[in-house]
Amino acid sequence: MSEQNQGIYQIPHANNGVFDDVENKNTLNAVYEVYNENITPSEELKKTELLNPNFNHDVIDIALHQTNSKNIISFEKFKEEKQLNSEIDDIYSQNIIEKRIFDPSEELLNLSESDKINYYPIKDIGPLILRERERIKSGNIKIPGYLEKDDKKLKSAA
Amino acid sequence: MKLLIGNGTSTTAIKKPKKRPFKELTDRELIQLESEIGAKLFGPVKPGCRREFFNEDPKNWIWYEEWVGPDKKTHSITTRYEVHDNGILKVQEGKPYVYIKGKELENLSIAVQKYYENIMRDIYKRDHKTGEPIN
Numbered sequence: 001m002s003e004q005n006q007g008i009y010q011i012p013h014a015n016n017g018v019f020d021d022v023e024n025k026n027t028l029n030a031v032y033e034v035y036n037e038n039i040t041p042s043e044e045l046k047k048t049e050l051l052n053p054n055f056n057h058d059v060i061d062i063a064l065h066q067t068n069s070k071n072i073i074s075f076e077k078f079k080e081e082k083q084l085n086s087e088i089d090d091i092y093s094q095n096i097i098e099k100r101i102f103d104p105s106e107e108l109l110n111l112s113e114s115d116k117i118n119y120y121p122i123k124d125i126g127p128l129i130l131r132e133r134e135r136i137k138s139g140n141i142k143i144p145g146y147l148e149k150d151d152k153k154l155k156s157a158a
Numbered sequence: 159m160k161l162l163i164g165n166g167t168s169t170t171a172i173k174k175p176k177k178r179p180f181k182e183l184t185d186r187e188l189i190q191l192e193s194e195i196g197a198k199l200f201g202p203v204k205p206g207c208r209r210e211f212f213n214e215d216p217k218n219w220i221w222y223e224e225w226v227g228p229d230k231k232t233h234s235i236t237t238r239y240e241v242h243d244n245g246i247l248k249v250q251e252g253k254p255y256v257y258i259k260g261k262e263l264e265n266l267s268i269a270v271q272k273y274y275e276n277i278m279r280d281i282y283k284r285d286h287k288t289g290e291p292i293n
Contacts, residue, residue, distance in 0.1 A: 115259050118267035123241050125274045126216035132282045133188050
């Protein structure tokens with residue numbers, strides 16, 4: 001495994017929970033995922049370990065914020081406590097799809113690094129769309145405005 | 159897929175159902191609505207031509223192009239992009255299957271992301287980043 005391909009496995013170690021390199025996007029990706037997907041670090045750890053037993057546990061340590069607590073804290077609180085600079089805000093505000101943890105199985109891909117970045121949104125979005133369709137079909141949720149708007153147009157045209 | 163794309167003779171790809179409420183739409187109808195948006199991602203379609211671009215299911219993206227050639231006959235090509243664990247496989251009839259790379263993969267990725275953003279906003283009324291309803 002080349003150094004370039006190691007992704008989050010080569011993150012700089014976080015001293016006392018503070019990023020040595022706030023521009024290390026992969027590190028931020030991992031933390032973002034843990035917080036934003038609202039899954040427990042233990043679940044994340046389990047999932048990641050299933051995918052790659054060599055996963056660098058520093059990522060989970062950072063996500064846990066070295067609180068020795070298994071409770072999730074909000075990303076906002078995380079930022080506040082660690083006084084992370086605005087660079088994180090910039091990255092945080094980018095598209096969620098860019099913030100995925102790089103799946104260790106990517107090593108199976110015969111793709112360049114830039115190709116991998118383009119591959120994952122395609123892989124991820126299909127299931128998200130299915131979820132929206134299922135949500136509508138469940139009958140519990142209406143889509144506001146869409147057809148009602150059409151009705152108004154039809155009435156005004158008439 | 160044939161049902162979704164049609165036989166090439168229809169003049170309008172999308173017919174919004176008159177039934178209310180919207181929640182009664184089927185998968186096929188939702189996909190048709192999505193495809194109406196997807197087709198617009200690649201610029202205007204020339205008169206006499208037809209384009210569909212949609213997510214068929216979590217593992218398949220479909221691009222359909224239909225045009226009238228110099229021979230006055232209607233031609234069409236369907237491209238299926240299959241999502242595999244080791245890449246995106248491009249499937250076209252009569253052509254070798256290939257895993258796309260480089261600019262083609264980048265373009266598809268951009269199209270897929272714009273598709274998702276637009277259908278979430280225009281059809282499902284949700285923020286594509288957070289999934290939260292748009293007020």
